[in-house]
Amino acid sequence: MSKKTPVKRARAKQRRLSPEDRRQEFVAKATEFFAEEGFGGGTRALAHRLGVTQPLLYRYFPSKDDLIKEVYRTVYLEPFGDGWEKLLGDRTRPLRERLKEFYQAYTGVIFSRKWLRIYFYSGLKGLEINRSYVGIVRDKILSRIIRECRHEAGLPAQGKPGAAELEMAWVFHSGIFYYGVRKFIYEAPVLESKEQMISDAVDAFLAGFAQVFGEKEGARKLAVRAAV
Amino acid sequence: MSKKTPVKRARAKQRRLSPEDRRQEFVAKATEFFAEEGFGGGTRALAHRLGVTQPLLYRYFPSKDDLIKEVYRTVYLEPFGDGWEKLLGDRTRPLRERLKEFYQAYTGVIFSRKWLRIYFYSGLKGLEINRSYVGIVRDKILSRIIRECRHEAGLPAQGKPGAAELEMAWVFHSGIFYYGVRKFIYEAPVLESKEQMISDAVDAFLAGFAQVFGEKEGARKLAVRAAV
DNA sequence: AACCCTGTTTATCGCTTGATCACTAATTAA
DNA sequence: TTAATTAGTGATCAAGCGATAAACAGGGTT
Structure with missing residues (x-):
């Protein structure tokens, strides 16, 4: 030059x-x-x-x-609309449908190279904002999901979700989340249809939740409703 | 000074x-x-x-x-013993038991602040070694799990797992994996008992897999999926 | 004793970094 | 038109970076 x-x-x-x-x-x-x-x-x-x-x-x-x-x-502030809590709690619609719609919307926002990478960079830095985000997911999303699952399974409602239930919701949520990580951070091949991935994950979660926490009756009800 | x-x-x-x-x-x-x-x-x-x-x-x-x-x-090379494939494929024992034992062992190795952080730092760098690790997990662990699930469910064995099945195994695996991320990277509170987390996740996965891919439900499942 | 080999330190080089300052160009107000 | 204000630049600083060269220290061998 x-x-x-x-x-x-x-x-x-x-x-x-x-x-x-x-x-x-x-x-x-x-x-x-x-x-x-x-x-x-x-x-x-x-x-x-x-x-x-x-x-x-x-x-x-x-x-x-x-x-x-x-x-x-x-x-961090970009994604969180307030419509999501309402969507999850709208009992006029089947929970299965609500969950699928919610995760379509949620992943529609956070599944991008930009969002996920910033998220992990800040996570590795141990930033406060990251920790608070985890808290928000737990309180605004997962706790709500648990409550709806309990309701659907005919279990008695109780204020706070149990630790084991919450953990199971985390495992479910993280499984979906990690689809985005694999695609946008590892750039690994994933199932082309995000929609199917979510659909299957939700179906499996509902069946699994009923299996692990459902009363016998509740479990059967969930399974039957799924099949119909 | x-x-x-x-x-x-x-x-x-x-x-x-x-x-x-x-x-x-x-x-x-x-x-x-x-x-x-x-x-x-x-x-x-x-x-x-x-x-x-x-x-x-x-x-x-x-x-x-x-x-x-x-x-x-x-x-990256530290964790992978060769005993794990054998453990997963040992059909003299119930699959449920094998899965729980495998994930206890696997997470026993990778769930540490050191391992997980190095893993993500290299992942964000887009390193080849990271991508190859994802491939190893898929081929040595998840494909094997799918095969065993198909066998357990009485489904015909086929060479390669289908993309949707594989994705479901990924969601399951990632859900467990992320327990470690939450604990060691976000340092967020998690269910104290890793063992219970794994046990519930495995139970849920097996129920979910049967629900989504199982033979008996196959026809009805298709109907449901079509309706969605 | 003299020698060599090897692990270690001191001093330093060239480069890049985040940040600052004084200055110029463009816009707005009078 | 002119004055004042704002947007943007070039030059530069101190500190930190990865890396190198040369000197030093100590044990082993002969």
Whole structure:
């Protein structure tokens, strides 16, 4: 390459965005960048990707760490709508149907290279935000699922789900979750139809839950209902 | 702190190990170090942890990357004994029992902070070794499990497991795997008894597999799937 | 004693990193 | 038009990185 050319750079003639918009644009692209490179990725490489010079980042964010924190915020807060709890708890519809629909929607949001990689990078860092996310999944999703399963199986409702029930829901949930990990992080071949994977997983979970926790009657009811 | 003290360091009076042993000692401690810090951890910090100076590492390993590769080797090759395939295929015992025993043993090896963290760090790097590990799990463990399930359910044996069956085994396997992730990476509370978690997961899986792929339910299952 | 071999340290090199400062170009307000 | 404000750049700093070279220390052999 020739030496640094002092050519007056033709500044891109882009419309100037409002400061807040530009900032958010930076955060969005930084998210993609860090998802690929990990948080060890350099600010220079990031700036290059944004098409600006490195010091400019420091006009918008006090430090690299602050930028990273904003990346976390957007990634973690993005997915959680409040419709999901209602969907799971809507007893006018069969639980099986609710579960399948919920996991279609949920995985529709989190199954992306970007989301999953940021999730694991922050998890390995041992960040608080990650731990709190696990808590949210447990309280807003899994506990609700357990409650609905108990109801469906004709078991007495009780305030908090038991530890063993909760664990079983975790195993179920994680099994589905890991489909995305295998596909987007390991880039391993997976069953083409996500829909079928979820459908089978839900069917197996309901049968398994009835088998392990159901009363004899409840279990049979679940099995029969499944078959019909 | 005062300026660098040129005090002649009292060399530690440790027994001199053979070069090969010393090397392995380095690799072992480096594994723990990288498990905590990630592979971005510095060679100086690592050397400090080993109680030696940084350049000494380069007498034992040509570069940091070579050291890391050896870390991978030990971590990935450590677990796989050949007894596991035999255990899974031993038809003199009930499949349920075999599965529970296998997963007790398997998780006994990989459920550690060290193993899991190295696993994810290398996974995020997109390393070949990681992908090959996924292949090994699929071919040596999950395919075998499917075969045994088919046999148990009285289904005709066929060479390769179907994609949907394999996926279901993945969901099951991952569910168990993620118990370790939650415990050692997220450091989230889990069911105290790993044994019960595995036992319930296996019971649920067998019930679920029969439900989804079993012969008797086959026709009805198809109807249900068509209706969804 | 002299020598060599090997494990180890000190000092240092070139490069990259996150961050800062002074300056210029572009936009807005008067 | 001119002044003020904002967006963006080039040069540079101190610290940290991986890696290298040369000197040193201690035991074993002759």
